[in-house]
Amino acid sequence: MLQPNFPKELILLMQGIRDLGGQAFIVGGAIRDFLLNKDFPKDLDIEVFGVEISVLENLLSKTGKLSKVGKSFGVLKLKLDDREYDFSLPREEWKTGSGHRGFQVRTLTSLAYPIAALRRDFTINSIAYDPLSHQYLDPFQGKRDLERKTLQHIGTSFSEDPLRVLRAMQFSARFEFRVAPETIRLCRKLDLAELPKERIFEEFRKLLLLSEKPSTGLETARKLGVLDFFPELKKLHGIPQDPQWHPEGDVWTHTLRVLDAASTLKTGTDSKDLELMLAALCHDFGKEPTTSLVNKRWRSHSHDEMGSAQTGIFLERLTRELPLIRKVQQLVRDHLRPVQLYNDRARVRSPAIRRLALRVPIKDLVRLAHADYLGIIEVNDRQYQFPAGEWLLEEASKLSVHERPPQPFLKGRHLLELGMKQGPSMGSLLEKAFDAQINGQIRSLKEALDWAKTMLPQESL
Known part of the structure; x- marks a missing residue:
């Protein structure tokens, strides 16, 4: 089996721990990602056995910048150059109350690794690696589950942190894994209501930014019962659309396709990509309250306006980042405009495009509208073109508003x-x-x- 390479300074530290009578393992996502042939992270988690926290602190403090913020939980953070390492002692945790703070923690340096690993969430995250002996520790057959592309919880302690339900959601999308049936049953029993919005939002952020097919995660979320806590998403399922314009099916199916399409249009800038992906997720929230049968055709008049309001309600339950919320709301509010303007282009004049650029960045809006378009069609090379977007970008470029809003001449x-x-x-x-x-x-x-x-x-x- 392939062996990962680690920075020389980290190997020297782990040798220092061994010289003190201890043993250190690289644990967590780094080993999982290495075995999946994914990019190896700069930041690593190291679990240290057989060494007391004060002794470990003394060793690390001689090497780089040390943070002791998590010392009471047996965690020390070491910054070396552009890398950050979390050194932690094995510990036992048990639930004492509600919320993510309702835990008691006790460090036990004498714990065996299989016992210490019981507190981890999924078997694929329980694999440890000793770079000195080049040996893997895999007490719960995590490598087997990596090969089977399966998310399997480790034990009953899984249910002590409901956030793990959302981790299953985003892992399933990032790695395209299925969730084991017994893990699904356990997840459906957990209550997400006690989770702080910041922790929930972080899992959605990972789902949207780190996966090529976020639709997989949303389908997993539906199976896990997550959508019961997000009615704006749950209501999309089964909302009909006019088959002439939406042959792909209901609003839920369309939203999943738009999300996957938006994922292919990312710029590589997290802030912009998050705005795009959230807007893709929320863009048709307004269809549930506005869809009706008119002359035997399904219509959703003003769903863009209604969707903007619903988007605000949804996102305010996830984050306190008001500037982000407002940007996403405006994208949702105007997501139909590129096609509307293009269809009426013979009569569209410059003021309409300038005013649109004042409300929302044109390039960002075109990306969203393009994803919306790709969520409708059966994609092939020809259909990947988006004439409405190309036209709007060209017209906005002529007015110098394609990259930023109009700037006043007079000050x-x-x-x-x-x-x-x-x-x-x-x-x-x-x-x-x-x-x-x-x-x-x-x-x-x-x-x-x-x-x-x-x-x-x-x-x-």
Whole structure:
């Protein structure tokens, strides 16, 4: 079996632990990802046996920058160059109350690795590796489950942290694994209501950013009962769509396809990609309350507006990041505009595109609308083209608003130079000038200054 390579300074530290009478193992996701032939992370988890925390602290403090924030839980964080290592002692945990803080922890350096690993969630995360002896420890047959592409919980302690249900959701998508039937049954019994929104959001973030097919995770979430806690998602299932425009099926099926399509349109910038993926997830939330049968055709009038409001409700239960929420809401609100403008392009004028660019970044909106389009069609090379998006980007580029919103030519300093006094009237005049610019009546700073001079007698000097 292939052996992973580790930085020399880490090997020296582990040799130092051995010289003190202890033993250290690389544990957790790094070993799992290595065995899956995925990128090896810079940050590693090391579990240390047979050495007390004070002795370990003394050793690590001589090597790099040491953080002792988690010392009471038997965890020390070491930063070396651009890498961070979590050194932890084996410990026992037991539930004492509700929430993720309702635990008691006791470090036991004499624990055997199989006993210490009982607190881990899935067998695939319980594999340890000793880089000094080049041996794997696999007490729960995690390598077998990696080969079987199966998520299998380890023991009854799994149910002590309901977050593990959401970890199953995102792992199933990232690795395209199935969840073992007995693990599904256990997950369906757990209550997510006690989880802080920050922890929930982090699992959704991993699902959306780290998986090529996030639809797999959402289907897993449905099987695990997760959607019971997110009615906006659950209600998408079974909502009909007009087969002429949506031959793929109901809104749930369409949303899954849009998510997977959006995943292929990521830019590599996490902040932008998260906005895109959340908007793809939420873009049709408005169809549940607006869908009705009109003249034997399914219609969802104003679902974009309704969806924006529903998106806000959904995301505010997941995160306190209000700027992110507002950006996603606006993407949802305008997700139909690229196609609408394209279909009416013979009559569309520059002001409509400028005003759209004021509300939402054009490139981001085109990516979302493109994903929405790909969620409808049966994809082949020809259909991957998105004429509406290409047209809108070209028109926005002509107006220099394809990468950022229009910037006002006229600013307060220009009015001061013309002799205008500061005050409410200055703000009012600047608004009028910018509105005229958006409407195409002002096309340069010179025209803006000429316009301002004609307006100054009517304003406060």
